[in-house]
Amino acid sequence: MPLHIETPLIESRPMSAIAKRTINLKLDALQPCGSFKLRGVGHACEVHHSRGAKRFISSSGGNAGLAVAYAGRVLGAAVTVVVPETTTDRARELLILEGADVIVHGRSWQEANELAHTLIAPGDAFIHPFDDPLLWTGHASMIDEAAKTTRKPGAVVLSVGGGGLLCGVIEGLQRNGWDDVPVIAVETEGAASFRAATLADAPVEIDAITSVATSLGAKRVCSQSVAYLKTHRIESVVVSDKDALDACERFLTDHRILVEPACGAALSLGYSPPLLTGYDNVLMVVCGGATATLEQIRAWRQAL
Structure with missing residues (x-):
């Protein structure tokens, strides 16, 4: 399902x-x-999980990050989300509620995204917020x-x-x-x-x-x-x-x-x-x- x-x-x-x-x-x-993010993010996470991914990394402090955190919790995979400093307290609370590790970095999504890519290790899958078939x-x-x-x-x-x-x-x-x-x-x-x-x-x-x-x-x-x-x-x-x-x-x-x-x-x-x-x-x-x-x-x- x-x-x-x-x-x-x-x-x-x-x-x-x-x-x-x-x-x-x-x-x-x-x-x-x-x-709606759960549709695409969930599909991507399921595909990467079936290929052996043990951790999902996201660079979104918004709805894409929440979808990754939700998918990771349901699939039993660790999740790290890098969010910019402009991310609201409520968004951070929701990410933590889903069990994600939250890292705050940079003033924009672009800066958070750059750091997120440096965290990718073997066995990890990066889940892009919007640019992925x-x-x-x-x-x-x-x-x-x-x-x-x-x-x-x-x-x-x-x-x-x-x-x-x-x-x-x-x-x-x-x-x-x-x-x-x-x-x-x-x-x-x-x-x-x-x-x-x-x-x-x-x-x-x-x-x-x-x-x-x-x-x-x-x-x-x-x-x-x-x-x-x-x-x-x-x-x-x-x-x-x-x-x-x-x-x-x-x-x-x-x-x-x-x-x-x-x-x-x-x-x-x-x-x-x-x-x-x-x-x-x-x-x-x-x-x-x-x-x-x-x-x-x-x-x-x-x-x-």
């Missing part, structure tokens, strides 16, 4: 009424560790599930950070014969590395991450996500931090599920009808996120 669970797909009546079109939600916020294959399972329970959507809406979810969803669409379904990739101002890549027609590094949606905080997206621009219809949308935070609170009221601003970015399209013009029967990926609290979301809103 895979480490992830099969998540519900439901219609959002509040969003459908506002947007005047059907909006279905793939509720991956209900994964055991709180986000094993991850994409695991993430594609959410489209496999959707294809069993609903008709072909008019579009898929998702958040994009490093591009792992985007690559997985497109892989899933293609292997289920939904090649013509467009993907709307949403990110926030201050974390718009995919938009930068679409403009440059290549992965480029943005100067800094200034958005509160830190789970979207990859300064450069993976190459495969940009390559898909040539073979799949992808629409890049950038929203404000306020849009993302407002969506988090509205979604909590509407569906009793708390998600991170990174997820709120995609959800904001369900509350902004003009952004979905031309699309009907929309499938929205509720990617989740376990490290933000309601108090933190409200504090961010107040600061804005």
Whole structure:
């Protein structure tokens, strides 16, 4: 059995009424560790474990690191997670709760990632947060599930950070014969590395991450996500931090599920009808996120 669970797909009546079109939600916020990351990370960890890996090393202080820690605990493998100094206390507490050894290093994910690679020893497996074909294959399972329970959507809406979810969803669409379904990739101002890549027609590094949606905080997206621009219809949308935070609170009221601003970015399209013009029967990926609290979301809103 895979480490992830099969998540519900439901219609959002509040969003459908506002947007005047059907909006279905793939509720991956209900994964055991709180986000879609467990699909790809779990698949990668299982593959490496079957090849003899005794320890998993991660460089994510967010949802990918939590997924690695969860997978390691379930599989009986040791886990070391290197997190940057900007990682919240709550995220560190959750990692420790899953039994991971946590090392704090650097001001950015890039610095934490560099240290993580120096720790790799024989018998270890490094689990990348987003740039690994094993991850994409695991993430594609959410489209496999959707294809069993609903008709072909008019579009898929998702958040994009490093591009792992985007690559997985497109892989899933293609292997289920939904090649013509467009993907709307949403990110926030201050974390718009995919938009930068679409403009440059290549992965480029943005100067800094200034958005509160830190789970979207990859300064450069993976190459495969940009390559898909040539073979799949992808629409890049950038929203404000306020849009993302407002969506988090509205979604909590509407569906009793708390998600991170990174997820709120995609959800904001369900509350902004003009952004979905031309699309009907929309499938929205509720990617989740376990490290933000309601108090933190409200504090961010107040600061804005």
